[in-house]
Amino acid sequence: xxxxxxxxxxxxxxxxxxxxxxxxxxxxxxxxxxxxxxxxxxxxxxxxxxxxxxxxxxxxxxxxxxxxxxxxxxxxxxxxxxxxxxxxxxxxxxxxxxxxxxxxxxxxxxxxxxxxxxxxxxxxxxxxxxxxxxxxxxxxxxxxxxxxxxxxxxxxxxxxxxxxxxxxxxxxxxxxxxxxxxxxxxxxxxxxxxxxxxxxxxxxxxxxxxxxxxxxxxxxxxxxxxxxxxxxxxxxxxxxxxxxxxxxxxxxxxxxxxxxxxxxxxxxxxxxxxxxxxxxxxxxxxxxxxxxxxxxxxxxxxxxxxxxxxxxxxxxxxxxxxxxxxxxxxxxxxxxxxxxxxxxxxxxxxxxxxxxxxxxxxxxxxxxxxxxxxxxxxxxxxxxxxxxxxxxxx
Numbered sequence: 001x002x003x004x005x006x007x008x009x010x011x012x013x014x015x016x017x018x019x020x021x022x023x024x025x026x027x028x029x030x031x032x033x034x035x036x037x038x039x040x041x042x043x044x045x046x047x048x049x050x051x052x053x054x055x056x057x058x059x060x061x062x063x064x065x066x067x068x069x070x071x072x073x074x075x076x077x078x079x080x081x082x083x084x085x086x087x088x089x090x091x092x093x094x095x096x097x098x099x100x101x102x103x104x105x106x107x108x109x110x111x112x113x114x115x116x117x118x119x120x121x122x123x124x125x126x127x128x129x130x131x132x133x134x135x136x137x138x139x140x141x142x143x144x145x146x147x148x149x150x151x152x153x154x155x156x157x158x159x160x161x162x163x164x165x166x167x168x169x170x171x172x173x174x175x176x177x178x179x180x181x182x183x184x185x186x187x188x189x190x191x192x193x194x195x196x197x198x199x200x201x202x203x204x205x206x207x208x209x210x211x212x213x214x215x216x217x218x219x220x221x222x223x224x225x226x227x228x229x230x231x232x233x234x235x236x237x238x239x240x241x242x243x244x245x246x247x248x249x250x251x252x253x254x255x256x257x258x259x260x261x262x263x264x265x266x267x268x269x270x271x272x273x274x275x276x277x278x279x280x281x282x283x284x285x286x287x288x289x290x291x292x293x294x295x296x297x298x299x300x301x302x303x304x305x306x307x308x309x310x311x312x313x314x315x316x317x318x319x320x321x322x323x324x325x326x327x328x329x330x331x332x333x334x335x336x337x338x339x340x341x342x343x344x345x346x347x348x349x350x351x352x353x354x355x356x357x358x359x360x361x362x363x364x365x366x367x368x369x370x371x372x373x374x375x376x377x378x379x380x381x382x383x384x385x386x387x388x389x390x391x392x393x394x
Contacts, residue, residue, distance in 0.1 A: 011097070011316050014041030014072035016063045016087055018049040019173075021101060022078035025308065026053060034312030036320060041071040063087045067094050074098065074125070074319065076312075080175045081106050081183050085114045088126075088329075092117040097125040099315050102192035104128055104332030106183030107340050107365060109358045111333045118329055125318045126329035127311065132193040133200065133326050134305035137269055141255070141262060142201055144271070150257030151277055156202055156230070156238035162249030163190040163242060170220050177220035178374035179365075185222030186244050187212070187339035195335035196327075198240065201255075204334060205230035205238065209351040210342030217245025221373060228342045231351075240342075260294065271297040340365075 013029065015022050022044070029039040043060040044050055050059040060066040063083075067075070067090055074097035077087050085105045088098045098118075105111030118126035132138060144150055163186060175181030182189060208230050212223040224245050230238040243249075253264040258280075260273040274281070274292040281292045306313065310326070317323035337354065340361055345352045347364045 009320050010036045010038045011319050012040040012071065012073045013037050013076060014043065014058075014060075014066050014074075015039065015076045015078060016043045016066065017077065017079035017083075018042050018044040018046075018053070019078065022076075023049065023052070025076055025078060025312070026057075028309050028312060030054070033309040034316060036316045037312055041066050041069065064090065067091050067096065072096060074315070076129075077101060080173075080181060081188065082110075082181075085110055088114045089117045092121050092124050092126065095121075095124070097315070097319050098329065099125075099127045099129060099311070100329060100332070101129045102196070102332070103188055103336050103339070104329060105336055106188065107361060108333055108337040108356060109362065110183075111336055115330050115333060125315065125325070127315050127318065127325050128196075128327045128329045128332040129308065129311055130193060130196045130327035130332070131307040131311050132197055134307055134310040136301050136303065136305050137264055137267075137299075138197055138201065139305075140269060140299060141253075141264060144262065145201060145255075145257075149259060149271075149273075150255060150262060151259035152234070153202065153236045153255065153257045154278075155254075155256040156198075156236065157252075157254040158194065158198065158239070159241045159250045159252045160191065160194050161241065161243050161246040162251045163244045164247045164249055165190075165218070165224075165244040167218055170218055175374055177218070177222050177224075178372045179221060179368040180370075180372035181374035182222065183369075184339065184343065185214075185220065185224050186242055187223060187226060187342060188336075190244060191226075191242050191339065192335045194240075194242070195338045196332070198238075199334040199338060200331075202236070202238070203232070204338070204354055206233045207231040207351050207353050208338070208341040208345050210345035212343055212346035217243065221368075223343065223346075226342060226346075228345075267301050269299040269301070271299075273297060 015026050026039055028034055029037050039057055041058040042050055042053055043063050043066040058071045075091045076099045077084050078101045084100050088100050091098045170177045177185055208228060210228040213225040214223050216225040218224050225243040228240045255262045258277040263270045273295045276292045314326045318325050337356055341352050341354055341356050344361050344364055
């Protein structure tokens with residue numbers, strides 16, 4: 001699938017959806033920040049967006065036209081959320097490699113056809129744009145957990161409230177913050193990165209109790225304020241708090257294990273290490289009010305890693321060299337399921353178990369979509385045809 005270039009092989013890539021994020025990806029590729037990727041095509045229903053691209057880039061009004069052309073070896077899908085699955089499936093079945101922006105789908109069962117298409121075509125690279133996995137802070141934390149430096153995990157707490165958004169942001173696109181246009185709010189738009197990191201670092205929980213407030217801080221129909229409690233079969237518990245209505249916000253991740261505590265905030269990762277495991281000290285110490293002696297180890301990071309450019313580069317390396325993916329697309333279903341679980345639990349007012357019951361979720365989700373204020377006929381997405389998009393839920 002790769003073409004022979006002057007400096008070796010390269011991947012001809014097309015971007016579907018040239019809005020704010022898609023345009024940023026185009027610039028990254030054009031500026032050579034993702035080596036061996038060549039921007040050869042773009043698709044968008046708004047001609048003015050395409051006009052900003054170099055003349056050398058082939059332009060298409062729909063994803064189907066670009067997929068059917070001979071201009072690309074791979075596509076990057078950066079459209080509104082409901083389009084991710086049908087476009088990705090069509091591209092994989094046409095023999096193209098696929099990189100999908102987060103989230104890979106609106107709910108876990110919406111993503112299933114995309115996962116199935118990727119598994120049916122193992123010769124095609126399928127990746128997700130989880131750029132936070134390139135951040136050295138999270139890479140180091142994952143290494144520490146995997147190496148057993150924290151011991152058995154006991155408690156997890158992530159306050160991620162620095163996703164502040166204004167009313168102007170939500171009014172910038174008719175599809176935004178609507179059940180039928182976007183499929184959800186902060187959990188599906190801003191927090192897929194954090195939910196992906198949660199499952200990447202700690203694994204999937206067994207039970208979730210969510211408290212989601214719809215339109216608490218904004219004139220929107222979806223959730224913009226969330227607190228969730230997560231339980232694991234081994235007794236580990238977690239709390240996840242997020243909102244787009246809080247300023248100044250906080251981004252603080254705290255992980256407690258038998259061997260101590262890690263706090264990740266700002267550019268610092270601080271490990272307060274116990275000289276003796278907590279449970280062992282509790283059971284053997286004669287002291288009534290004692291605690292294990294500790295040592296503080298701090299790491300400071302002066303970079304957030306290569307981020308989007310790193311995922312793009314890794315995508316090219318996977319296609320050309322068979323390099324392992326940083327963020328395999330099939331793993332994208334997990335962050336979507338976590339978001340679904342938090343929403344369903346809130347709507348039903350009770351704890352829900354994972355894996356999530358698909359029919360149970362859709363029974364709650366479908367009425368929200370049908371009652372949404374978003375009118376796709378008035379504001380066409382334009383990147384997929386009706387027969388390609390399929391139904392909202394299935």
